[in-house]
Amino acid sequence: MKIETFKYDNRIVRAFAIATVVWGIVGMSAGLLAAIQLFWPAANLNFQYITFGRLRPVHTNAVIFAFVGNGMFMGIYYSLQRLCKARMFSDRLSWLNFYGWNAIIVAAAITLPLGFTTSKEYAELEWPIDIAIAVIWVAFTVNLIGTILKRREKHLYVAIWFYLATAITVAVLHVVNSLEVPASMWKSYSIYAGVQDALVQWWYGHNAVAFFLTTPYLGMMYYFLPKAAGRPVFSYRLSIIHFWALIFVYIWAGPHHLLYTALPDWAQSLGMAFSIMLIAPSWGGMLNGLLTLRGAWDKVRQDPMLKFMVVALTAYGMATLEGPMLAIKSVNSLSHYTDWTIAHVHTGTLGWNGFMTFSVLYWLFPRLYDTKLWSIKLANWHFWIALLGMMFYVIPMYISGITQGLMWKQFTAEGFMQYPNFLETVLQIVPMYRLRAIGGTLYIIGTFMMAYNLWRTAKSGVFVPDVEAQAAPLSEQAHVDDKHPWGHRALEAKPLLLAFLATVAILIGGAVEIIPMYLVKENVPTISSVKPYTPLEVMGRDLYIREGCVGCHSQMIRPFRSETERYGEYSKAGEFVYDHPFLWGSKRTGPDLHREGGKYPDAWHYNHLENPRSTSPGSIMPSYTWLLSQKLDVTSLPARIGALRKVGVPYPVGYEAVALTELQTQANKVSTNLVTGMIHADADREIIAVIAYLQRLGTDIKNAPVKPAPAAPAVKAAAEANTAQAKN
Amino acid sequence: MMQKIVSEIGGIGIYGVVSVCLFFAVFSAAMLLAFLQKKTYLDSMSVLPLESGERRPEVKGRTRDE
Numbered sequence: 001m002k003i004e005t006f007k008y009d010n011r012i013v014r015a016f017a018i019a020t021v022v023w024g025i026v027g028m029s030a031g032l033l034a035a036i037q038l039f040w041p042a043a044n045l046n047f048q049y050i051t052f053g054r055l056r057p058v059h060t061n062a063v064i065f066a067f068v069g070n071g072m073f074m075g076i077y078y079s080l081q082r083l084c085k086a087r088m089f090s091d092r093l094s095w096l097n098f099y100g101w102n103a104i105i106v107a108a109a110i111t112l113p114l115g116f117t118t119s120k121e122y123a124e125l126e127w128p129i130d131i132a133i134a135v136i137w138v139a140f141t142v143n144l145i146g147t148i149l150k151r152r153e154k155h156l157y158v159a160i161w162f163y164l165a166t167a168i169t170v171a172v173l174h175v176v177n178s179l180e181v182p183a184s185m186w187k188s189y190s191i192y193a194g195v196q197d198a199l200v201q202w203w204y205g206h207n208a209v210a211f212f213l214t215t216p217y218l219g220m221m222y223y224f225l226p227k228a229a230g231r232p233v234f235s236y237r238l239s240i241i242h243f244w245a246l247i248f249v250y251i252w253a254g255p256h257h258l259l260y261t262a263l264p265d266w267a268q269s270l271g272m273a274f275s276i277m278l279i280a281p282s283w284g285g286m287l288n289g290l291l292t293l294r295g296a297w298d299k300v301r302q303d304p305m306l307k308f309m310v311v312a313l314t315a316y317g318m319a320t321l322e323g324p325m326l327a328i329k330s331v332n333s334l335s336h337y338t339d340w341t342i343a344h345v346h347t348g349t350l351g352w353n354g355f356m357t358f359s360v361l362y363w364l365f366p367r368l369y370d371t372k373l374w375s376i377k378l379a380n381w382h383f384w385i386a387l388l389g390m391m392f393y394v395i396p397m398y399i400s401g402i403t404q405g406l407m408w409k410q411f412t413a414e415g416f417m418q419y420p421n422f423l424e425t426v427l428q429i430v431p432m433y434r435l436r437a438i439g440g441t442l443y444i445i446g447t448f449m450m451a452y453n454l455w456r457t458a459k460s461g462v463f464v465p466d467v468e469a470q471a472a473p474l475s476e477q478a479h480v481d482d483k484h485p486w487g488h489r490a491l492e493a494k495p496l497l498l499a500f501l502a503t504v505a506i507l508i509g510g511a512v513e514i515i516p517m518y519l520v521k522e523n524v525p526t527i528s529s530v531k532p533y534t535p536l537e538v539m540g541r542d543l544y545i546r547e548g549c550v551g552c553h554s555q556m557i558r559p560f561r562s563e564t565e566r567y568g569e570y571s572k573a574g575e576f577v578y579d580h581p582f583l584w585g586s587k588r589t590g591p592d593l594h595r596e597g598g599k600y601p602d603a604w605h606y607n608h609l610e611n612p613r614s615t616s617p618g619s620i621m622p623s624y625t626w627l628l629s630q631k632l633d634v635t636s637l638p639a640r641i642g643a644l645r646k647v648g649v650p651y652p653v654g655y656e657a658v659a660l661t662e663l664q665t666q667a668n669k670v671s672t673n674l675v676t677g678m679i680h681a682d683a684d685r686e687i688i689a690v691i692a693y694l695q696r697l698g699t700d701i702k703n704a705p706v707k708p709a710p711a712a713p714a715v716k717a718a719a720e721a722n723t724a725q726a727k728n
Numbered sequence: 729m730m731q732k733i734v735s736e737i738g739g740i741g742i743y744g745v746v747s748v749c750l751f752f753a754v755f756s757a758a759m760l761l762a763f764l765q766k767k768t769y770l771d772s773m774s775v776l777p778l779e780s781g782e783r784r785p786e787v788k789g790r791t792r793d794e
Contacts (some may be wrong), residue, residue: 005783008780008782082777082781082782083776083777085780113765150779153776155773155776157773157774157776157777159777164739222777222779224777226774226775226778227777227778230778231776231778232771232774232777233774233777234773235774236765236770236771236773236774237763237765237770238762238763240758240761240762241755241758241759241762242759244754244755244757244758244761245754245758246752247756248751248755249751252747270747273747274747274751277751341775374751467782467783468782468783469780469781469783470781470783471781485763487761487772488761488762488764489763489765489769491761492773505754512746542740568731658794701764715747
């Protein structure tokens with residue numbers, strides 16, 4: 001048999017590995033600074049670029065797309081070559097993937113603090129960067145499929161199926177959710193509004209967790225765990241079921257992020273049902289991993305890499321049990337908008353993604369540098385510190401979330417709200433925020449220890465840029481293959497068919513959610529009194545987006561008495577038809593703002609934004625002093641009005657010509673109002689626009705024409721009976 | 729009320745039923761495919777990560793702790 005000799009590319013793996021460590025430290029540090037600001041708001045040093053609202057997306061994007069993203073490419077580029085017994089399809093594409101992806105991350109690290117954001121969670125980057133992401137993702141996908149096509153191993157191992165599903169699904173999600181109309185270089189408006197935008201966003205957001213944070217890492221687990229344990233995966237059969245069930249079910253579960261909102265009830269129930277079903281494939285995968293260690297648990301004691309892997313799998317198991325539980329509507333009514341969600345996601349990210357990445361890094365570096373790990377002791381120290389850090393993070397967040405959730409819902413025996421002032425419920429959990437920051441600090445210290453250990457490992461060895469390997473070409477292997485290949489085996493030998501079927505599997509769930517979304521679009525009851533925002537309110541809303549207010553304030557009052565008592569009338573789908581993008585939010589560090597309009601005078605908002613503690617003693621909201629001094633940039637107003645019209649807001653043609661005059665008139669009114677509160681503010685400052693927007697929030701339905709109240713059924717029946725009697 | 733109107737889009741209830749049926753169809757198909765595979769084949773696939781074709785010993789050198 002002819003044997004070919006070829007070389008695996010280690011350079012690209014090393015590049016991604018180093019980027020993983022560097023971005024991990026950056027992303028986690030951004031998270032720590034954001035966490036500190038939650039009990040010490042002045043930690044932003046009154047520097048607008050690092051306030052909580054702008055820093056949070058820096059943290060989430062850095063840890064998801066920079067840390068886990070580079071970690072994912074590191075794992076894929078190493079394992080794919082070896083599982084296909086082939087070098088990557090194109091070294092140029094590999095490096096385009098590396099430099100392009102990391103340039104995107106640098107662009108994100110610059111633009112997000114500047115306030116260039118779409119505000120859609122985990123999809124905050126503006127349209128030029130969105131296009132760059134699509135291009136680089138295509139380069140990665142071509143390289144992935146190209147490598148698979150030139151492989152020397154006839155059948156695709158389970159890890160590769162997960163990589164394929166990742167490449168396809170992330171592309172679909174990113175394109176559909178990022179459809180937006182640009183108003184300028186760094187400002188765009190989502191083509192979807194309100195309910196539709198929320199549904200598409202959480203179809204994306206949930207599946208970013210599924211297909212960016214989960215499937216590639218499951219693929220890595222299927223490769224690196226058997227490698228480290230020195231034994232095959234526990235059940236290959238189970239991996240087949242795991243793969244198909246997981247990718248099929250995951251895509252449906254997005255609506256569980258929108259339970260009890262204005263999203264149609266059927267979509268909420270569908271999301272809940274599929275979320276519960278997700279336990280089966282998720283736990284199938286976790287058990288397959290843990291059982292791979294059957295008979296090799298002694299190795300776990302000695303090998304820190306396996307320790308990290310075991311905790312990663314356990315955290316995955318906990319998070320994937322907890323997720324479906326949180327998707328049950330009654331549980332969600334308590335957990336939603338609280339720190340419980342934060343605890344849940346950090347079990348997944350710190351435990352599953354973090355520990356899995358650390359595990360693979362500890363395994364890879366000695367192999368890349370042809371040496372042994374510099375210090376196993378230090379790696380063990382890292383393990384325990386990171387584990388302790390994770391506990392110190394998630395346990396206070398559980399306590400905080402449940403405490404606050406219960407306080408929001410607590411009524412006195414007389415039927416009044418026990419804690420009518422939202423701030424009371426915040427002050428109660430501030431100690432938990434301090435503990436969380438300690439947890440985060442410990443976790444980062446561990447990461448620094450790892451970076452040092454890996455650096456010393458690299459120094460003690462010699463880098464092996466190319467690893468020589470041998471295998472027979474596919475053409476030579478055909479004759480030794482089974483003469484009757486069928487079933488899944490045939491599929492594993494046909495990568496394009498497998499990719500096609502995986503695409504169908506993920507599109508079914510997407511279609512079932514998206515198609516009714518268009519039906520909903522035609523059926524969202526329009527409320528005649530709901531009107532488009534005025535030019536000043538548009539600018540104010542864009543500032544609200546720039547400052548990341550949505551990170552702490554929801555705009556979605558759920559139909560519970562505890563919410564309508566606190567905030568006012570519950571939110572209706574028809575109120576959001578001009579909201580491009582929707583700003584429902586997913587966390588209430590501060591109170592909901594949907595009925596904020598008219599609640600306080602303009603001067604209160606001015607004082608509150610200048611120094612939140614002047615109106616709300618003990619508040620943990622940052623001061624927004626720059627809004628008071630910065631001039632509102634109205635040069636892009638006509639373009640913004642034009643872009644909003646393109647996405648469906650019914651501004652009349654030619655409105656751009658009068659928009660500026662209208663803006664100035666309204667700004668002067670706000671400025672005059674402020675004078676009654678002894679405040680003298682120029683009408684051309686940013687704060688005027690923000691106040692105008694806040695005062696508009698949720699007020700439209702109050703202007704609805706008054707209709708005669710419909711008669712109660714009993715009264716109606718009695719009246720009908722009377723009429724009938726009179727006739728007789 | 730708004731939620732009620734939206735939830736009563738004509739025939740929308742069928743989506744739930746179709747969805748669950750689809751899930752069971754996919755799940756059953758995956759089970760069938762998995763259980764119809766020969767053990768020899770499954771064994772050969774599950775050891776793939778252990779055979780990289782590399783022409784060098786995996787790791788040499790010593791750790792600092794040794």
